[in-house]
Amino acid sequence: MGVHDAMYVLGGKWKIYIITGLLFGPMRYSDLLRNITGISGKVLSRELKEMEINHLINRTVSSTQPVTVTYELTEYGESTKSIIGVLSEWGEDHREMIVKAK
Amino acid sequence: MGVHDAMYVLGGKWKIYIITGLLFGPMRYSDLLRNITGISGKVLSRELKEMEINHLINRTVSSTQPVTVTYELTEYGESTKSIIGVLSEWGEDHREMIVKAK
DNA sequence: CTGTATCCTGATTGATACTG
DNA sequence: CAGTATCAATCAGGATACAG
Numbered sequence: 546m547g548v549h550d551a552m553y554v555l556g557g558k559w560k561i562y563i564i565t566g567l568l569f570g571p572m573r574y575s576d577l578l579r580n581i582t583g584i585s586g587k588v589l590s591r592e593l594k595e596m597e598i599n600h601l602i603n604r605t606v607s608s609t610q611p612v613t614v615t616y617e618l619t620e621y622g623e624s625t626k627s628i629i630g631v632l633s634e635w636g637e638d639h640r641e642m643i644v645k646a647k
Numbered sequence: 648m649g650v651h652d653a654m655y656v657l658g659g660k661w662k663i664y665i666i667t668g669l670l671f672g673p674m675r676y677s678d679l680l681r682n683i684t685g686i687s688g689k690v691l692s693r694e695l696k697e698m699e700i701n702h703l704i705n706r707t708v709s710s711t712q713p714v715t716v717t718y719e720l721t722e723y724g725e726s727t728k729s730i731i732g733v734l735s736e737w738g739e740d741h742r743e744m745i746v747k748a749k
Numbered sequence: 750c751t752g753t754a755t756c757c758t759g760a761t762t763g764a765t766a767c768t769g
Numbered sequence: 770c771a772g773t774a775t776c777a778a779t780c781a782g783g784a785t786a787c788a789g
Binding site for chain 2 (some may be wrong): 546547549550551552553554555556558561562565583591598599600621624625627628629631632633635636637638639640642643644
């Protein structure tokens, strides 16, 4: 089942939000940290590493002083736009249905 | 952002799989338990309860002996088909890209 | 059968300090 | 700036027993 594969790569609490952040262009580590509410540096590092291994994102180091690191979606990562798009659309269409169950 | 709302309702490890299970018709508690590999009874109960509060599913009790309980998607729950569909399609299209990063 | 209650363990996380 | 290491705290999950 393809759903399992998708969940393996995109599942968990943060990956969707990281991709959303990168959807409009490359971002630096600190930008992502500021942009994604609630995530900690440790978790962001780990998630980015996994996503790099999975070829969703590229990591680029600029040898400036101090060092800057930017992350951007690969072509493969961009292909998740369809998923984010549907999620976003569905969420907006059904906002009034949401009940705080947790 | 609609993505957050969608993630609130559908996020976590199991909801997508529960919905997938119910996509072809109502199922009983024990059927879901058998059908969804890895989930425990305790967690299934909790997830179903949350999904019921969120109006994704209906719970029907038949006063037979012993009691049987069936769960089925509401119309609202059915509307997530679009999401499952895209996830499944994406997963199948990109299966060869998946690397075991965790 | 369909759950709930309890206990217990391992994984996940946050905070902090630290490195290059 | 971009992380890593460490430790303490929290939480999620499994197993079991039990109730309706």
